[in-house]
Amino acid sequence: MSAFKSKLSIKGIVFVLLFVLAGANIGGLYTTASAEASTSIQPVVESIDSLPDLNDTAELEAFIDGIMEIQMADMNIPGAVISIVKDGRSLFAKGYGYSNMDEGKPVDPEKSLFRIASTTKLFTWTAVMQLVEQGKIDLDTDVNTYLKEVKIPATYKEPITMRHLMTHTAGFEDGGVGYQITTDPEKLPVSITETLVKHRPARVMPPGEMIAYSNYGTALAGLIVEDVSGLAYNDYIQKNIFDRLGMKYATVQEPVPAELAPYAALGYARENGRYVTKPLTFEGGFRPAGSGSVSAMDMSRFMIAHLQRGRYEDAKLLEPETTSLMHSPAFQFDERLPGMNLGFYELRLNGQRIISHGGADPLFNTELYLVPDKGIGIFVSYSGGEGGAAASALSKAFFNRYFPIQESELPPVAVELEQDLEKYAGSYQFLRRNHSDIDKFYSFLAQISIGVADNRLVIGSGAEQQLFAPIGPNLFQAVGGTNQIGFRTDDSGNVTHFLMDFLSSEPLERTPLINRTMFWLPLLVLSFLVFVTILLGFIYRIRANQAMPKPERWTERLAAFTSAWALMTCAATFVIVLNMELVDRLSRITTALQVYLFMPILLVVLAVAMVLAAVWAWKKKYWTLLKRVHYTLAALAAILLSLFFYHWNLLGWQFG
Structure with missing residues (x-):
């Protein structure tokens, strides 16, 4: 190279x-x-x-x-x-x-x-x-x-x-x-x-x-x-x-x-x-x-x-x-x-x-x-x-x-500057992003995380990791380099914004919890696991399910179908939406995207049906206690996934 x-x-x-x-x-x-x-x-x-x-x-x-x-x-x-x-x-x-x-x-x-x-x-x-x-x-x-x-x-x-x-x-x-x-x-x-x-x-x-x-x-x-x-x-x-x-x-x-x-x-x-x-x-x-x-x-x-x-x-x-x-x-x-x-x-x-x-x-x-x-x-x-x-x-x-x-040595700085680094740590999102349309989803992964180690701010990991040392109030310089980053704070001293000197036209702001990638990803993974276990359990008990009373049998089928649909919708989100070629994304609304947007809507309908079915299962005491808990978790996972699509403007045809 x-x-x-x-x-x-x-x-x-x-x-x-x-x-x-x-x-x-x-x-x-x-x-x-x-x-x-x-x-x-x-x-x-x-x-x-x-x-x-x-x-x-x-x-x-x-x-x-x-x-x-x-x-x-x-x-x-x-x-x-x-x-x-x-x-x-x-x-x-x-x-x-x-x-x-x-x-x-x-x-x-x-x-x-x-x-x-x-x-x-x-x-x-x-x-x-x-x-x-x-x-x-x-x-x-x-x-x-x-x-x-x-x-x-x-x-x-x-x-x-x-x-x-x-x-x-x-x-x-x-x-x-x-x-x-x-x-x-x-x-x-x-x-x-x-x-x-x-x-x-x-x-x-x-x-x-x-x-x-x-x-x-x-x-x-x-x-x-x-x-x-x-x-x-x-x-x-x-x-x-x-x-x-x-x-x-x-x-x-x-x-x-x-x-x-x-x-x-x-x-x-x-x-x-x-x-x-x-x-x-x-x-x-x-x-x-x-x-x-x-x-x-x-x-x-x-x-x-x-x-x-x-x-x-x-x-x-x-x-x-x-x-x-x-x-x-x-x-x-x-x-x-x-x-x-x-x-x-x-x-x-x-x-x-x-x-x-x-x-x-x-x-x-x-x-x-x-x-x-x-x-x-x-x-x-x-x-x-x-x-x-x-x-x-x-x-x-x-x-x-x-x-x-x-390159010269970093200048000595006041001890208090090195002792107050944790306030800068966290996730930051670009101010240049969308709030109202489907475009918002494309900022889901576009965040920068700042950590603290050995009295230095840390950005990136592995070979791409870079350390920044404090050289003044809210100002840091790359260790072994000349790039600088700066922060803004509010009247209470809370950090609100972040800027890199080599990208002066693209400041970032603190990422609220509801927008953080690392808030959603663990929840999505847990939901994924719940859906998979529902499907595996349904397949494993497929013969036993035939002997169940009809209401219980159809309640189980609803859970299996919802889980399968949720997994397919997640897969389609990343295959069709996130991985769409840039030219296609910015030049036209593809047929695949139009069709895909039906999937989250149907998921919401299924999630609501599962919540109602879960309530009915508890009322009628279907299955064992553990199985009712499992079913309820699947209903909550479907609701969570629906909220994800709603928050990131993937629920409906929201085009600018």
Whole structure:
């Protein structure tokens, strides 16, 4: 295994959980977990004389070539592209592998269009800021002021503003089962307005309270661009960003326009030892959140404009003041940790402040990193394979080489910080999740557990385990590393939220007991055992049952049928619902899912019948005492399982 695939540790755990979930600020006000000054470790840079020169493009190319060669072989990646800019110029751009394997067409950094998914949001946010500087949008005005047909209900006293949308603090729940994407180009184009009216998520948090990454919120911002400017979203982005910067190989149209279609990179999956072309996915009415297809060289122009205070050569994208505002923290979980800017999220790598945005769909993975203080921008995109892990590994390798740090000892901390760790232990769930629809079930397993051992917080297990030592109030640093995690507490000192610095757009909150995986799993296992024993007992006594009086015989048959049905329903839940392919899950309501949803409903009917039968069995003193207890346990297990399906929105057809 290559070195680039090691040391993912906690990041690997989190990305798996986010995949299960999938399907990822109030103006000027910094909310912090502590007013204490940060005691985090500051990176110690090696001697400047020993550092490689980033301006040495031949050396840079050899370095990137080495990484890409390993990644594409080890991570099943058929095509990739990268561009790096520095100080207002393109420093390096190169394609790897093929954009079309059947035609043997190599990736061209100038012309090959890669799907960039959520990185498209940066175009949407840039468009918003153009209208802000024109005075057509105010960041702190109720968005309903700008919307013509879509209206956001007044769930909370505070209205949602554009600043909330740009920092993902509007408070929307997440969702998408059956409608977020499509693989059928015949269904396009789709109206943004009609989509947002039809699929409106619930507001589940007051705006400005906490980050919950939202594709719906970004699509809403794109609709506001339409309603305020009078131009369709696609046309606005083309005219005011792509044309202005000379981005000839860039589009947010789906599918890509006919004149650009020959340059679009195909998506591949590895099957039976070979690459197989897969259908592209389209965002439809959610396109402001992820419909972009762009070449690496054109993304260089966009990066340079943002790094050069809004200008690319003679073209002006934004005013310098607007760019500075967009790149500044607009919401912070903790001022000692990376925060959310207006559209960009912050990262810290080797002591460098980075503003970034990634994007992923089933076939493409993209990352864009800007280092404003150094004038550096990196765009990388992969088609197929383990592109997400590859992008993370490449960025780490780049910063380790050109901005290396030496690991230093953790600073001494007050004894009381090490003695108060148990309050942080427990289960945490992502704020980005669904509450109202069938989508909720996909957060059942997407939780992170934190333990305590030897005065350290523990996340993960085995080779993936990572230890965090306290370095300040509510702030911890990885032992032997630089990653940090922070917590928020309420006025009583109880821990309420948790954030990892490498995932600043995805905070978590304490998992209530009723949502905890480890609350439900033991109960489900016990129910499973009860159902199995009921069935085995029925089979074992099948001849003896024939001699029973008819009421007793049918009461036993009810228990056996209910147990069998409950076991089949559990199996179908995990086979049909939880293991549904991501594309199927987000693009359509499958026949299998529609049929499956009858199963929990029938189970409820059977559970109620079993409860009534159990009462009757006790009243009439059927069988032995032990057998009546066993029957009652089966009835309670059926009720418990029904409550499980009810709680996780699997009871009925609850689609967003």
